[in-house]
Amino acid sequence: MEILYLLIPLSVVLIFLIVGIFLWAVKSGQFEDMEGPAHRILMDDDRPQSPPDE
Amino acid sequence: MNPSAISDCAVQECFHCGQPIPHNTCYPVEIEHISREMCCRGCQAVAQAIVDGGLADYYRHRTAKSGTAVLDAADVVPEWLRQATLYDLPEVQHSFVRQEAGEIREASLILEGIVCAACVWLNEHHISSLPGVLSVEVNYSTHRARVRWDNARIRLSEILHAVAAIGYTAHPFDPGRQEQLFQKERQAALRRLFIAGIGMMQVMMYAVPMYMATGDGSMPPWIESMMRWASLVLTLPVVAYSAWPFFLGAWRDLKLRQAGMDVPVALGVGSAFLASVYATLAGHGEVYFDSVSMFVFFLLSGRFLEMGARRKAADAAEKLVKLQPAMANRLVAYPESWEDELVPVSSLSLGEHVLIRPGEGIPADGLVAQGTSQVDESLLTGESRPVEKKGGERLIAGTVNVDSALVMKVDGLGQDTVLSGIVRLLDRAMAEKPALAQLADRVAGWFVLALLLIAAFTGAAWYFIEPARAFWITVAVLVVSCPCALSLATPAALTAATGSLTRLGLLTTRGHALETLARATHFVFDKTGTLTRGKMSLLEVIPLGALSGDQSLQIAAALEHASEHAIARALSAAVETHGHVLETGETANLPGSGVEGVVDGKRYRLGRPQFAGELCGRMAPESALLDRNGATVVALADKAGWLALFVLGDALRPDAADLVTGLQHRGKTVVLLSGDQEGAAQQVAGELGIPVVRAAMTPQGKLDYVRELQNDGAVVAMVGDGVNDAPVLAAADVSIAMGSGTQVARASADMILLSEHLPHLNASLDVAVKAQQVIRQNLAWAFAYNLVAIPLAALGYITPWMAGIGMSASSLLVVLNALRLIQSEPDGANTR
Numbered sequence: 001m002e003i004l005y006l007l008i009p010l011s012v013v014l015i016f017l018i019v020g021i022f023l024w025a026v027k028s029g030q031f032e033d034m035e036g037p038a039h040r041i042l043m044d045d046d047r048p049q050s051p052p053d054e
Numbered sequence: 055m056n057p058s059a060i061s062d063c064a065v066q067e068c069f070h071c072g073q074p075i076p077h078n079t080c081y082p083v084e085i086e087h088i089s090r091e092m093c094c095r096g097c098q099a100v101a102q103a104i105v106d107g108g109l110a111d112y113y114r115h116r117t118a119k120s121g122t123a124v125l126d127a128a129d130v131v132p133e134w135l136r137q138a139t140l141y142d143l144p145e146v147q148h149s150f151v152r153q154e155a156g157e158i159r160e161a162s163l164i165l166e167g168i169v170c171a172a173c174v175w176l177n178e179h180h181i182s183s184l185p186g187v188l189s190v191e192v193n194y195s196t197h198r199a200r201v202r203w204d205n206a207r208i209r210l211s212e213i214l215h216a217v218a219a220i221g222y223t224a225h226p227f228d229p230g231r232q233e234q235l236f237q238k239e240r241q242a243a244l245r246r247l248f249i250a251g252i253g254m255m256q257v258m259m260y261a262v263p264m265y266m267a268t269g270d271g272s273m274p275p276w277i278e279s280m281m282r283w284a285s286l287v288l289t290l291p292v293v294a295y296s297a298w299p300f301f302l303g304a305w306r307d308l309k310l311r312q313a314g315m316d317v318p319v320a321l322g323v324g325s326a327f328l329a330s331v332y333a334t335l336a337g338h339g340e341v342y343f344d345s346v347s348m349f350v351f352f353l354l355s356g357r358f359l360e361m362g363a364r365r366k367a368a369d370a371a372e373k374l375v376k377l378q379p380a381m382a383n384r385l386v387a388y389p390e391s392w393e394d395e396l397v398p399v400s401s402l403s404l405g406e407h408v409l410i411r412p413g414e415g416i417p418a419d420g421l422v423a424q425g426t427s428q429v430d431e432s433l434l435t436g437e438s439r440p441v442e443k444k445g446g447e448r449l450i451a452g453t454v455n456v457d458s459a460l461v462m463k464v465d466g467l468g469q470d471t472v473l474s475g476i477v478r479l480l481d482r483a484m485a486e487k488p489a490l491a492q493l494a495d496r497v498a499g500w501f502v503l504a505l506l507l508i509a510a511f512t513g514a515a516w517y518f519i520e521p522a523r524a525f526w527i528t529v530a531v532l533v534v535s536c537p538c539a540l541s542l543a544t545p546a547a548l549t550a551a552t553g554s555l556t557r558l559g560l561l562t563t564r565g566h567a568l569e570t571l572a573r574a575t576h577f578v579f580d581k582t583g584t585l586t587r588g589k590m591s592l593l594e595v596i597p598l599g600a601l602s603g604d605q606s607l608q609i610a611a612a613l614e615h616a617s618e619h620a621i622a623r624a625l626s627a628a629v630e631t632h633g634h635v636l637e638t639g640e641t642a643n644l645p646g647s648g649v650e651g652v653v654d655g656k657r658y659r660l661g662r663p664q665f666a667g668e669l670c671g672r673m674a675p676e677s678a679l680l681d682r683n684g685a686t687v688v689a690l691a692d693k694a695g696w697l698a699l700f701v702l703g704d705a706l707r708p709d710a711a712d713l714v715t716g717l718q719h720r721g722k723t724v725v726l727l728s729g730d731q732e733g734a735a736q737q738v739a740g741e742l743g744i745p746v747v748r749a750a751m752t753p754q755g756k757l758d759y760v761r762e763l764q765n766d767g768a769v770v771a772m773v774g775d776g777v778n779d780a781p782v783l784a785a786a787d788v789s790i791a792m793g794s795g796t797q798v799a800r801a802s803a804d805m806i807l808l809s810e811h812l813p814h815l816n817a818s819l820d821v822a823v824k825a826q827q828v829i830r831q832n833l834a835w836a837f838a839y840n841l842v843a844i845p846l847a848a849l850g851y852i853t854p855w856m857a858g859i860g861m862s863a864s865s866l867l868v869v870l871n872a873l874r875l876i877q878s879e880p881d882g883a884n885t886r
Contacts, residue, residue: 004277008260008284015256015288022248026241036194039171042115 068093070101070221072119086110100221107220109179116172139211141226147210151226157205158188163214166223168197173222180220184208199224240361247358250296250351254344257285261344265855282334285343292347293327296354315541318502322532323350329529340526342533345858352865356542360549382417383409388461389424399467406464410455418451419466428457505535505844512848527850534847534857535840539864543832546872551825554875559809560790560818567804570788572822573769577717578760578782580774581728581738584792585812586704588775590621590686592628594701599694606698610690612653613641613660621688624702648688658692663699666691706741709812714742716816723768727756729778756782773807773815775799790815825875832868839864 025031068075069083069090081098082089085105092098104112141147152160165177174192181190181201186208192199201213210226217224260281267273300323303316326342333339383394388407399417402408407423410416416429428440430453440456443449449462451471509531516524552562562568582588595603611629614622641651648661650669659669666689690697717724725746728735735749748759760782763770772779772786780799783789791803793810807815843860846852852860 001274001277004280008277008280011256011259012284012287015252018252019249019291022252023245026244026248031241031244033193033196036171036174036192039194040175042171 068097069113070097070119073097085113097221100219103219104176104180104221107180107183109176109220112172112176115175116170118169139209141214142209142211151210154202158202159205159210160200160202161210161226163199163201163217163224163226165192165197165199165217166225167221168192168194176220177217177222181213181216184213184216187213243354243358243361246296246299247351247354250292250347250354253288253292253296254347254351256288257344257347260285261855261858279334279337282341282343285341286331286334289327289330289343289347292350293323297323297350300350300353312499318505318535319353319541321502321505322535325529326533329525340529340854342529342854342857345533345854345861348858348862352862352869353541356545356549356869360545383411383414385409385461402464402467404464404467408462408464410449410460410462412455412458414455416449416451416453416455416462418462418464419471420449420462420464422447422449422460423463424461425459426457427455427460430454430456501540505532508535508844508848515848516850523850527848530850530852530854530857531844531847533854534843534852534860539836539839539861539868540833542865542868543836544829546869547825547828547832547875550872550875551821551828554821555805555818558814558818558821559793559807559811560814561806561808562804567788568822568825570769571771571805571819572826574722574771574788574819576723576725576763576768576770578725578727578763578770578772578786579744580772580779581726581730581735582704583775584773585710585726585738585742586706588704590624590702591705592624592700593703593705596699596701598696598698601697603698606690607700609653609658609697610660610688610700613649613651613658613690621686621702625700656692658690658697660690661688663687663689667696669693670695706738707810707812711742713812713815714744716813717819718743720816720819725763727751727759727782729753753778753781757785760785821875828871828875832871835867835871836864 066074069085070092073093075091075093079093081092081095083092083098083101083105084090085101090101092101104110147159147161154160165173168174168177171194174194177199178190178192181187181199186204186206188202188204190199190201203210203213214224214226263273264278264281267278297320300316300319304320307317323346326346329339330341330343330346333341382397382399382402384397384402385392385394385407387393392409394409402418408417408420412427422443422445424445426442426444429443429449430440443460449460451466509528512531513524513528516527548568551568555562555568579585592607595607597603597606601609607625607629611625614625641649643649644661644665647665648659650657650659652658657669659666670691670693686702688700688702690700714724723746724744725748726735726739726742726744727748728738729751730749732749735747738744739747748755751759756779760770760772764787770786770788772783772789773792774780774783774789775792779791783791783799783803788805789803790805790807791799793806793808805818839860843852843857847857
């Protein structure tokens, strides 16, 4: 049980770390467009020039 | 137009925009080795530009067809695009372009025509491939693009042209302070919500073992104490940062000596947190950290969703408002020379002369100095037929010159124009609007008072019974009654209902609109542009000679082929659905009379009956020419005699009848208010079955009429679209503007019908009524919960975990109940 002496403070530190990362994400505009990136990832440029698939 | 290729074009739909391909046309483009058919030269040019740019992938990824190309034909550049070079002028750029070091500039553009994610991809790649463009970012949710470019290498107008070349429309816009303010607000809300959320989760992690261990002694005291301290550390930012707006709101309310919903919230959060801090420091007593953080999280998520829905509504409305610098053609040395220069309207001064070409808007008030033309004043009068203007007659800013070029002497600018006068009338009416939104806050006031009394009474009573428990039981009363459900009851339902309405194409721009819409007893409609289409279309063809109606129509459309007149457009629009256009020879346009020309080797005249009759030398058949209730009659004749009469007018929207019967079915009184003549208004009312009609109304008259109804106790919903409707829209209890309506009308309306699909109003009414029911159920539940929970807490039966569960359960129930409003998916609502 003594391990909790370490684990509980650790969990608090971890939470603050997560909050810090999130605040950075908000600041850098990651939440500005909630729809676009989901589609964007499907449209990659580096497709080899291939004959039409129809 | 290659006749041999006609048979090859077997496809029915344009590959680019999905419009049907006209019969005798063929505009192929080779896309990824397959020849695809386009409907017009515009689409062909756009598709070719996309393929040439190496962006043919677009067609592979898109999930919806593109809009029809803006450029009708490659060589006909639309007016606004020709004016795009104006955006290069420093004084115009001043308002929307940000300058960086050197020649690097940045601007925000509104992109029109974006229908799917592939459009975003296409635009980004196309614009960024232009030399001189440094970066492009397109936001799919808001349809805004941010472009940075090097002004030494490329101009803004070239970027706008490049966007037009691939079939989209880009307008610069001024992001303005409003926009930046919203950005900041949203980011702050996100931060608050996240901190509350993660705090709630972790505090719950500590709370659950503590609850489970209660009593059986399996948890050593040092663990419990440590968990309490950890909870305190994590709840502190939730209370101090995330819940800050509630404290701020409560403080504002108290200073104004009124009690809003924020007061009980702040009271609950504050007292529970302070008591828990005390318990942690002292080492005994109850802690409510989990309830506090959960409570804050629930409230914030409700507010966040509400903000999003409101913003979406405002955004869609704003998108219709384009920043177009009002430009005028100033005649530098009139009357000596006709040399003109394009200048911003703001730099015009009184007494100067401006040239107004056909199709252009009139930039200021003034008098006609030279020329005769038809002017479309429907914006002001609601009259759909253009009015003829001769020398010395008055022109009003904002109306549109239809026919031929005019020279105007400016005599009214800025605040002195007729339009500004109407806007002022509107401002006044809006200021007088009753504040209905305060009702919910009044309820909160009583609630706080009752709550404080109960808490004080409980504290006092326990002080005499068992002083040691008095403090903790008082805290329990305050926590358990945290008016979570109460404060979520209305916003949650309103947010859900607003979302449903937005899907129906009805935007809600003001908070009270839903509530009032549900209570409305009278629906007052404007005629032109609301119940009717607001533009001229062919109502009827009366064949008089040997030819059938369809044949005559084709000849007429061929004659008017080159014209942009309202009548010509109506005729071509009618023939487009009926087949091909005939080959035309020379045509001569005689303004004010009609057209004479050769079609298939025969000479025809189309125009006023008198003018057409001169060709065949016979008088028109009188009976057929009788007054058609405000409609325009155009005659077609050849040398041998009369061929046909075309009746043109403002056609009813096809679904107007559905709307009226639907409203009457729901027990509403329908009224028609029109600026038009008695006959035209009566006819429309008769066709739709509207019992109450007031015709030939001025804006002031409409306003008075609505006031009169309101004085008699009616709750008036006004539906309109024109500038002349704006004051009455503002004065009505709830107002709905058509999406295609004027900007002023939209600005003054509580709701905007973007879908233009009238029966959606009926569906919206149902949603509004249902939303009222849900709000009432939610409030009833919140009160019932408090009615049970508060006495239990006051009697000392409530432990912290019970308070936490009770609170969350009641909030969840309220939110879930509100979500029912979203699930009632409107049938067939997917209209554009």
